Amino acid sequence: MNHFKLKAFKFINGNNTMKTTIVTLVLASIALPLFAAQQTAGTSVPKRPEEIKYGPLTFDAPDATKFRFTLKDGTAVYMAPSKEFPLISLSMTFKGGSYLEPKDMVGLAGMTGRMIREGGTTTMKPAEFDEAIDFLATQISANCGDTTSGASMNCLTSNFDESLKLFVDMLRNPGFDAARLETNRGQALEGMKQRNDDAGSIMGREWSRLMYGSDHFESRDATEASLKAITPENMRAFQTRIFNPGNVIIAVSGDFEPEAMLAKLNAAFDGWARGEKMADPPAPTATIVPGIYHVQKDIPQGKVRIGMRSIKRDDPDYIPYLLLNDILGGGGFTSRIMSQVRSNEGLAYSAGSRLSAKVYYPGVFAASYESKNPTVALAAKIVLEEMDKVRNQPVKPEELETAKRQFIETFPRTFESKPAMLGVFVGDEWTNRPKEYWKTFRDKVNAVTAADLQRVAQKYVTPNEMVLLVVGDWNTVGPGDSTGRAKMADLLGGKVTHLPLRDPMTMQPIVKMDQVAPTAPTPGGEGLAPSR
Structure with a gap:
């Protein structure tokens, strides 16, 4: 019996023509009835992907109770x-x-x-x-x-x-x-x-x-x-x-x-001693001091972060702020910062912004990127200009609609698996998130207007109250780009605070920056000698 099975196996696998014929017949037997049914229903196959029409997405957030x-x-x-x-x-x-x-x-x-x-x-x-x-x-x-x-x-x-x-x-x-x-x-x-x-x-x-x-x-x-x-x-x-x-x-x-x-x-x-529930984490008491800060490091690309404290997660402005961040820098290639800094100017491989809204105290909103040291200032100038634009001009209708669709259409992914769903429920109970939050989330997103975003931008995105931190070589960062379009002295009042590099084992300053001798001043920027 095994002998005949082996011969049959060799015959079929060794005959490409027969294999092709069998596959063709199988595919035809599947496709023809589908094609006939489609023709009977009076439908046609779209000629291009963008012609495909999708029905409305129906998804109800699960009830934690x-x-x-x-x-x-x-x-x-x-x-x-x-x-x-x-x-x-x-x-x-x-x-x-x-x-x-x-x-x-x-x-x-x-x-x-x-x-x-x-x-x-x-x-x-x-x-x-x-x-x-x-x-x-x-x-x-x-x-x-x-x-x-x-x-x-x-x-x-x-x-x-x-x-x-x-x-x-x-x-x-x-x-x-x-x-x-x-x-x-x-x-x-x-x-x-x-x-x-x-x-x-x-x-x-x-x-x-x-x-x-x-x-x-x-x-x-x-x-x-x-x-x-x-x-x-x-x-x-x-x-x-x-x-x-x-x-x-x-x-x-x-x-x-x-x-x-x-x-x-x-x-x-059973028998495990029931202790006390821990208190909430403490809120920070320090006050942010706006301005430019720098840590000296001899690298070809400067790392940059520009931002300020944001809001708490349960603030009524949280959802409009989410949409604003998506348009400004959180939405990847559709966002303004990525479009201007990378696509139009070629100053960074990646650039964007992130909104972190914490539960117990306000989080942080910040834009970030990496750029060649001489173009750090130019990229920062562009980022700050984009922040000013969302403060002074309403966003375009198509931008707002894209941002809304992003949050609404990806909403089901929050609950895409049972462990993920339960994780949401656990986190919500620990942080006392309002019970109706997920049921009303998409309606609240849809209700946001361009005027809401401009109001939120004017309230929470204020460049003159921001911190700009650079890690890089100040001797090439400070003077700016060779075309003279921007230098660090042009930004946020121009004054820079040089922060010390810290000892990795003690976190104490390796050298005090006021003891570091500056190099000869360069046009439009402060010089800084390497740390000794």
């Missing part, structure tokens, strides 16, 4: 069962993060999150724990961020019970193994040495200081001293404070029955 349950101790659980795959995804989101660190122990949050996962448990050495979850093909992680912390588990349905036991043991009884701590501390210290290698790292830390003040948790950086001060006892106290049933919301999606899942979670939480 239909997915919300509670455990016996009152812990909120969002569940979305699905039988697509024999997999279960479970995540726990805790309130609290680096804003709870002592000021002399910056880095404690990040190290604690890492060590919860990598430090074993009180009954299992790190290697034993790693081997156990590897054997089950289970993925487990833990982290501590700025304002929230979390842990997640992905496993097969068949070994969920065993995986959950290991997962909860890790959260309730982390081992914080001393040897693993030293390994992770050593890796962090080695990485710290490269902080000044990347201009982006310098930009990020100095920008945070300018926006929030050096004392705010968003601006604090770990140092060699602060990392060396961390002990297993410090981490255990930090973990106990944040990782407890009184400070968590759970999300579960995948192959399970809701009642059975609730029973398993109730059993897992």
Whole structure:
């Protein structure tokens, strides 16, 4: 029998003509009925893609209350069962993060999150724990961020019970193994040495200081001293404070029955001390000082950020501000900044703007780009001009319509998967987002007018109140471009504050900028000698 099968296989695969004929007949049998049905219906195939007509998009935002349950101790659980795959995804989101660190122990949050996962448990050495979850093909992680912390588990349905036991043991009884701590501390210290290698790292830390003040948790950086001060006892106290049933919301999606899942979670939480819910993060108290700031780094392209504090997420102007940012610089190639700086002038590969509206205090609005040092000023001039235009002139109807379609037509992607949907619900509950927000979002987007955008621009996009930060070589940035179209002295009053480069291990200034001797002044700009 096998002999005849083999001969038939060789015959068909060796005869290209026969293969082509078979494929043609199959395709014809599929296409002809479809073509006939189409002709019967009186429709025709569009000649060009732009002639294709689409029906209205119908999508209703899911109701979070239909997915919300509670455990016996009152812990909120969002569940979305699905039988697509024999997999279960479970995540726990805790309130609290680096804003709870002592000021002399910056880095404690990040190290604690890492060590919860990598430090074993009180009954299992790190290697034993790693081997156990590897054997089950289970993925487990833990982290501590700025304002929230979390842990997640992905496993097969068949070994969920065993995986959950290991997962909860890790959260309730982390081992914080001393040897693993030293390994992770050593890796962090080695990485710290490269902080000044990347201009982006310098930009990020100095920008945070300018926006929030050096004392705010968003601006604090770990140092060699602060990392060396961390002990297993410090981490255990930090973990106990944040990782407890009184400070968590759970999300579960995948192959399970809701009642059975609730029973398993109730059993897992049994006896786990219920702590307190963490307080909200503190708002920054520093006041922004507008102007030009610079950090010296000998690189061919200057990194630039121009911006100011923005608004809170639940501000009524948030949605108009979103649309304004999309038109100004957030919409990629359709945005004005990208069009002018890259497409028309060729000054940067990428240029745009971003609106960050935080929950507990105003976030930041900023434009950013990278350009050759001599053209940094020209690109900045163009960006500031575009900001002035949206303040002084209404946006075009087609710009507003494009921005609206962008948010309305991509709206369903917010809930494109069950884990993503549950993540939205968890985040909304933690931050008390208005319950009607998602149901009214598209209507509010549609209701925005060009006059709304101009009003928001005049209120929140004020160039004379902005910070312009440059990381690059000031001797070539300051004078501007060779054609004389712009120089740094022309922008935001012209005065520049040279910020010191910081020691990567201590975050203390390597050299005070008022002790750096300037080079001979260049026409239209300040000179700066290399740091000694």
